[in-house]
Amino acid sequence: MEIDIHPLTENPTLAWKEISKTQRVIKINTKPPSSDVPSNKVRVVCMSDTHSLTHHIKFDIPEGDIFIHAGDFTRCGKLDEVIDFNNWLGKLPHKHKIVIAGNHELSFDHTFTHPFQNINNSSKKMCTNLLDEIPTLGNSKESLAEAVKTQNIRQYLSNCIYLQDECIELYGLKIYGTPWQPEFCKWAFNVKRGKDCLEKWEQIPDSLDVLITHTPPVGHGDLCCSGVRAGCVELLATVQKRVKPRYHVFGHVHEGYGITSDGKIIFINASTCDINYLPNNQPVVFDVSLPKGQTKDET
Numbered sequence: 001m002e003i004d005i006h007p008l009t010e011n012p013t014l015a016w017k018e019i020s021k022t023q024r025v026i027k028i029n030t031k032p033p034s035s036d037v038p039s040n041k042v043r044v045v046c047m048s049d050t051h052s053l054t055h056h057i058k059f060d061i062p063e064g065d066i067f068i069h070a071g072d073f074t075r076c077g078k079l080d081e082v083i084d085f086n087n088w089l090g091k092l093p094h095k096h097k098i099v100i101a102g103n104h105e106l107s108f109d110h111t112f113t114h115p116f117q118n119i120n121n122s123s124k125k126m127c128t129n130l131l132d133e134i135p136t137l138g139n140s141k142e143s144l145a146e147a148v149k150t151q152n153i154r155q156y157l158s159n160c161i162y163l164q165d166e167c168i169e170l171y172g173l174k175i176y177g178t179p180w181q182p183e184f185c186k187w188a189f190n191v192k193r194g195k196d197c198l199e200k201w202e203q204i205p206d207s208l209d210v211l212i213t214h215t216p217p218v219g220h221g222d223l224c225c226s227g228v229r230a231g232c233v234e235l236l237a238t239v240q241k242r243v244k245p246r247y248h249v250f251g252h253v254h255e256g257y258g259i260t261s262d263g264k265i266i267f268i269n270a271s272t273c274d275i276n277y278l279p280n281n282q283p284v285v286f287d288v289s290l291p292k293g294q295t296k297d298e299t
C-alpha cells in the first residue's frame with residue numbers, strides 16, 4: 001500500500017489534531033509481570049533511553065526470553081559508554097538481546113558530521129536546545145567530537161543483536177529495528193520530515209510481530225512537556241496501514257513513557273529515563289504468542 005505524505009507533516013501537533021478525529025488512543029496501564037510464562041508465549045522485556053545511567057537503576061530487570069533496548073543507551077556514543085553498556089547487557093539473563101541506536105549514538109551514524117550545525121526554529125520548539133542539554137548529560141564539545149570520530153563502533157556491542165534497518169526472526173517472530181527519527185535538535189539519525197522519513201519507513205517489511213523504532217509515531221507516546229508532539233506522521237500511517245505489527249516499541253520522548261493502543265496495535269514507549277534524565281521508569285514487559293507449531297525450544 002502506498003503511503004501519502006500528510007499535508008501537515010511538518011507540524012505533527014496540528015497533524016495529530018486532524019488525524020485524531022478518526023483515531024482512538026486507548027491508555028493501557030502497565031502491570032508487574034506474572035511469574036510464569038505460558039509455554040506457547042515468549043516474554044519480551046523492553047527498555048529505552050538509559051543514557052549511560054544503567055548503574056543508577058534501582059529496580060531489577062525482569063527476566064524474559066527477549067530483551068529489547070530502543071536506543072539512546074549512551075550520552076553521545078563515546079567508546080567507553082558503548083563498552084560499559086555492552087558489559088551491562090552481558091550480565092542480563094535474557095537469551096536474546098536486541099538493541100537499536102538512537103539520536104544520542106553519534107558514533108553509530110556514519111552520515112553524522114557535526115553536532116553544532118544549524119538548529120532551526122521548529123527543532124527548538126520540539127526539544128531542549130542541544131547546547132542547553134549538554135550540561136544535563138555531562139557532555140562537552142570535546143566528548144561529542146570524540147564520539148563522532150569513533151570507527152567501527154558496532155563491533156563493541158558483542159552481547160546483543162544490533163539492528164539498523166534490519167530484520168531478525170526469533171521463535172518464529174519477525175522483529176525489525178530502525179534508529180531514524182524526524183529532525184530533533186540535529187543529533188544522530190535525523191532526517192527531514194515527510195519524504196525523507198517515509199523513505200526510511202518504506203524499508204520496513206510488512207506483517208511484523210514487533211517493530212522497534214527510536215522515534216514514536218505521532219499520537220502515541222510522543223507528547224513533549226512543551227505541549228507539542230514530536231512523533232512522525234508518516235510512521236503512524238506506515239505502521240497502521242501497511243506494516244501492521246502486533247507491537248511497536250520505541251522511546252525518544254521520555255515524558256511519553258507508557259502503553260497505548262489504537263485497538264489493533266500495541267504502542268510501547270519504553271523510555272527508562274524520565275524528563276529529568278533519571279532512570280526511574282520500569283521496563284515494559286509483554287508476552288507474545290508464538291506462531292502455530294513453534295516452540296521456544298527451537299531457538
